[in-house]
Amino acid sequence: MVNGDYNCTYYDQAAQRWRYSPMAVACDNILSxxxxxxLYPDRGGYPDADSLHDRPLQCYTTATVTPAAIVDDMKKAAIASCPKNCGLCCQTPAYNCSNVAYPRLNCATITKAQCDSVAWRTIIAQDCPASCGFCNQGGCVDAILDCANDISICNTVGMQDFVNTYCQKTCNRCPSTTTIRSIVASACTSYNADSSTLCAAWALNGFCTNAFYTLAQRKAYCARTCRIC
Incomplete structure (x- = not known):
């Protein structure tokens, strides 16, 4: 069972024990x-989402038995080298940030498939960056994973609408920092419901950020998706 360091875990009320959250092992190890x-020999198995395997003691302490005091230097070394084997991914820089207060989807239930989905990546980067390791992305990611495989597409005639929508990070087409901040850090406590069922698709095409559309239009059709008070 989980002992010692309870970061990246949750308490299972039914079983009355601690389990690892998906964010505990969402990253890759830095070392092989x-x-x-x-460096971190397991104790019957390594941490995994919902599992009960305890962390290697070397991940957080110099003691040989549990419970043991957390040693900051040991933990920092583990996070910087083998965060996945130690079940500490949620404390790496890519995952250790706050999600927005009122996200457009439930940050706690986001799956790896959604993190990689063209339909969700840009929204997750803005609303739930900690759920997918987007904390260092400034609210902007490529919607398509392989944009960087051919950066010549950024200047290809006839492909500009495509890259503006799906390759914003690679092609340096991200909305301004001010625009992103206004979306991510909105102080609204609630939003009006979207009046259109197409808002998610429209948002991917720039409806919430493109100056071609007026604030009144965004508020009338997609107030919640565009996070307009």
Whole structure:
């Protein structure tokens, strides 16, 4: 069972025990997996989402038994080298930030498939960056994962609408920092419901950020999706 360091865990009321959250193992190790196994030998298994395997003691302490005091230097070294094997991904820089107060989707239930989905990546980067390791992205990511495989597309005639929508990070087409901040840090406590069922698709095409559309139009059709008070 989980002992010692309870970061990246949740308490299972039914079973009355601590389990690892999906964010505990959402990242990759910095060092090779084989090196991490040597540095952090498991105790019957490594942490995994919902599992009960305890962390290697070397991930957080110099003691040989549990419960043991957390040693900051040991934990910092683990996060910087083998965060996945130690079940500490949620405390790496990419995952250790706050999601917005009123996201457009439930940040706690986001899956790896959604993190990679063209339909959700840009929204998640703005509303739930900690759920997908987007904390260092400034609210802007490529909607399509392989944009960077051919950066010539950024200047290809006839592809500008495409890259403006799906390759914003790679092609430096992200909305301004001010625009992103206004979306991510909105102080609204509630939003009017969207009047259109097409808002998610429209948002992917720039409806919420493109100056072509007026504030009145955004508020009338997609107040919640565009996060307009």
């Amino acid at each position: 997996d084989s090196a991490c196994k040597v």
